[in-house]
Amino acid sequence: MKKIAIFCSGFGSNLQAVITAVEKGKIKAKISVVVSDQIDSYALVRAKKAGIPILYVDPQAYKDRQSYERVVVNALREKKVDFVVLAGFMRILTPYFIRQFKDKIINIHPALLPSFKGIHGITDALEYGVKITGVTVHFIDDKPDNGPIIFQGVVTIRPEDNEETLAKRIHRLEHRLYPEAIRLLVKGKLILKGRKVEIKK
Numbered sequence: 001m002k003k004i005a006i007f008c009s010g011f012g013s014n015l016q017a018v019i020t021a022v023e024k025g026k027i028k029a030k031i032s033v034v035v036s037d038q039i040d041s042y043a044l045v046r047a048k049k050a051g052i053p054i055l056y057v058d059p060q061a062y063k064d065r066q067s068y069e070r071v072v073v074n075a076l077r078e079k080k081v082d083f084v085v086l087a088g089f090m091r092i093l094t095p096y097f098i099r100q101f102k103d104k105i106i107n108i109h110p111a112l113l114p115s116f117k118g119i120h121g122i123t124d125a126l127e128y129g130v131k132i133t134g135v136t137v138h139f140i141d142d143k144p145d146n147g148p149i150i151f152q153g154v155v156t157i158r159p160e161d162n163e164e165t166l167a168k169r170i171h172r173l174e175h176r177l178y179p180e181a182i183r184l185l186v187k188g189k190l191i192l193k194g195r196k197v198e199i200k201k
């Protein structure tokens with residue numbers, strides 16, 4: 001069975017969706033560790049409740065990003081982790097980390113990439129006035145919010161929407177799309193062809 005590490009910095013609702021999908025047998029993989037850079041992240045509470053090992057490493061304790069990442073990489077290697085799933089992890093990974101898990105890191109972004117990159121994808125779409133936004137699941141490459149796209153899902157923006165109501169619908173969609181993407185990933189069904197991702201039957 002493939003082993004995955006899930007990286008979170010915050011609330012961990014996507015983590016929860018993945019945990020549930022694993023528990024229900026929809027994703028046939030083991031969550032070997034939940035990694036966080038925030039000691040007070042609720043994601044860590046969720047991991048503990050589910051009996052999943054956690055790894056908190058304080059980035060402040062290291063002189064640069066790569067030395068921090070080296071500690072994390074070593075821990076993942078020890079656990080023989082196959083895939084890294086980013087779920088609200090608020091740090092940009094360096095090319096060093098990305099090389100260690102080449103084409104094996106995925107992310108979820110709360111907008112339709114390449115629009116509204118960055119950490120305010122939901123608010124930025126709302127403020128821009130687009131009529132549709134959504135969710136993107138993608139592989140990580142060396143530029144933030146840039147890698148090959150696995151799935152996208154659309155959320156229509158309603159005239160009465162505010163950040164909270166829109167975020168709610170975006171998250172609901174995320175919780176469906178991310179487990180499904182991970183299910184396919186661990187089954188080896190996602191084939192990278194340059195910038196494109198082919199989904200095998």
Ligand code: GRF
Nearest residue numbers: 011012013014088108109110
């Ligand atoms: C999600 O909206 C995801 O798209 C973004 O960070 C958020 C994490 O939310 N990358 P949660 O911690 O999973 O609730």
